[in-house]
Amino acid sequence: MYIHYHLIGLGYIGKVHLMAMNNFHMVNMPIDSQLIRQQLITRNPQKIDANQQQALGFKRIIQQEDMVYDPQGIHIVDLCSPNVYHHDLLLHAIEHQAHVYCEKPLTMNGQETKHVLKYYKAGQSKIQLCYTLRYLPAFAKARAAIKNHVIGDITSFRIEYYHSSYLNPDKPYAWRLDKQMSGGGALFDLGSHAIDLLQFLVAPVAEVLSYSDTVIKTRKDHEGMEHPVTVDDQAFIHVSTRNQIKGTVEVSRIAAGDDGIRVRLYGTKGSLMVDVFHNPYDVIYHNVLGQPCHLDERCYQDDAYYQHVSAFYPTPKLSQGFFMDSHMACLGSFISQVEKGDTVEGAPSLEACQSIEAVLSACLKSATTGRKEKIDY
Numbered sequence: 001m002y003i004h005y006h007l008i009g010l011g012y013i014g015k016v017h018l019m020a021m022n023n024f025h026m027v028n029m030p031i032d033s034q035l036i037r038q039q040l041i042t043r044n045p046q047k048i049d050a051n052q053q054q055a056l057g058f059k060r061i062i063q064q065e066d067m068v069y070d071p072q073g074i075h076i077v078d079l080c081s082p083n084v085y086h087h088d089l090l091l092h093a094i095e096h097q098a099h100v101y102c103e104k105p106l107t108m109n110g111q112e113t114k115h116v117l118k119y120y121k122a123g124q125s126k127i128q129l130c131y132t133l134r135y136l137p138a139f140a141k142a143r144a145a146i147k148n149h150v151i152g153d154i155t156s157f158r159i160e161y162y163h164s165s166y167l168n169p170d171k172p173y174a175w176r177l178d179k180q181m182s183g184g185g186a187l188f189d190l191g192s193h194a195i196d197l198l199q200f201l202v203a204p205v206a207e208v209l210s211y212s213d214t215v216i217k218t219r220k221d222h223e224g225m226e227h228p229v230t231v232d233d234q235a236f237i238h239v240s241t242r243n244q245i246k247g248t249v250e251v252s253r254i255a256a257g258d259d260g261i262r263v264r265l266y267g268t269k270g271s272l273m274v275d276v277f278h279n280p281y282d283v284i285y286h287n288v289l290g291q292p293c294h295l296d297e298r299c300y301q302d303d304a305y306y307q308h309v310s311a312f313y314p315t316p317k318l319s320q321g322f323f324m325d326s327h328m329a330c331l332g333s334f335i336s337q338v339e340k341g342d343t344v345e346g347a348p349s350l351e352a353c354q355s356i357e358a359v360l361s362a363c364l365k366s367a368t369t370g371r372k373e374k375i376d377y
Contacts, residue, residue, distance in 0.1 A: 001033040001339055004073045006098070008041040008064070008089060009080035010048075013103055017078055018056070020327040027314040029332045033339045038075075041067055064089070069096040076338060078331075079103060083188075084181045087112040090127070094119045099126040099338050101331060104192050106353045108183045110361055110376070113354050120350060128334045131196045131348040131356075132326035133261070135309055135333065137281045138274045142265070143201055143346070144303035145283065145295060151267030152288075154202055157239075157247035158264045161190040162255035166216065166233055173219035173227045185231030187212060187363055190251040195359045196348065197263055198249065203241035204355060209372045210237045210363035215254055237363055280322035305346035308333065 212232035234252035261276035
């Protein structure tokens with residue numbers, strides 16, 4: 001089988017996706033189809049010379065308005081453009097029955113997402129969001145262990161996703177710092193992953209109380225022009241799930257010395273923790289007496305989603321770090337689902353994406369009103 005691959009956007013994350021795909025054959029990715037690099041869509045195709053085009057391997061490097069699909073082929077669109085363009089590009093792909101691998105968030109707001117879902121349900125396209133942390137073996141193990149009641153009923157949780165690079169006031173201005181282009185800052189960029197993990201592992205969110213701050217108010221672009229920063233640098237969220245489990249989600253792009261992704265889940269029989277930067281393959285388990293214990297393999301080894309993740313996530317010896325490994329696994333999984341015509345239970349669905357965006361919208365509203373806000377699903 002041949003699959004025509006189209007990449008929209010050659011910024012940082014677009015390059016990450018290409019790097020992930022370039023390494024499929026090195027990690028024995030279980031994909032049978034041959035990927036044909038058909039079109040690279042970028043705002044400035046004239047900046048890519050012949051040598052670069054040959055290295056990138058695409059047949060055409062074009063602007064968005066020149067994009068075409070062969071009606072006879074199977075197509076995957078890898079959507080890495082600024083968030084503000086997602087809605088129209090998704091509808092264009094669905095119209096041409098192309099499958100879409102989309103960087104989060106799906107769109108800029110709930111209204112746009114509902115519009116996309118309407119056309120998606122009437123069409124034949126598969127769409128998967130890049131919620132790559134689901135593809136870490138540690139989270140697949142944790143999910144299976146929770147399903148098998150290893151820590152009993154969950155009583156509370158704490159999720160932290162911290163970066164620090166935006167604390168540097170000389171970091172250049174980019175579209176991600178413009179709310180009209182991105183939709184939000186740390187809350188959207190990091191918080192979307194944190195909320196996804198929360199709902200993937202624990203339960204749907206029912207209510208939030210959110211606080212956010214913008215610490216560095218202006219930044220200069222590469223030409224030295226100063227721009228206002230209209231998104232948050234950090235956000236803190238008190239969360240209540242539908243089954244009344246309480247916990248916190250904290251995200252920051254200015255947490256110097258504390259970069260990391262840490263998920264703590266507390267239950268009536270013990271606790272589970274995943275510290276991604278230290279070990280993306282395993283969980284830290286404490287029993288009801290607070291003693292550190294080895295998590296019995298029988299708690300997760302027969303779980304279908306854990307088995308799926310294990311097939312696509314690189315082994316420790318071939319690891320390029322969790323960030324690249326998770327992108328390889330997530331993209332590889334989606335391509336496999338397209339070629340087999342199936343859907344993997346546990347893969348990030350459009351319904352899960354819609355739920356995440358509803359939570360983020362409530363967080364934005366709460367940060368403005370200063371009140372608890374219920375989630376409008």
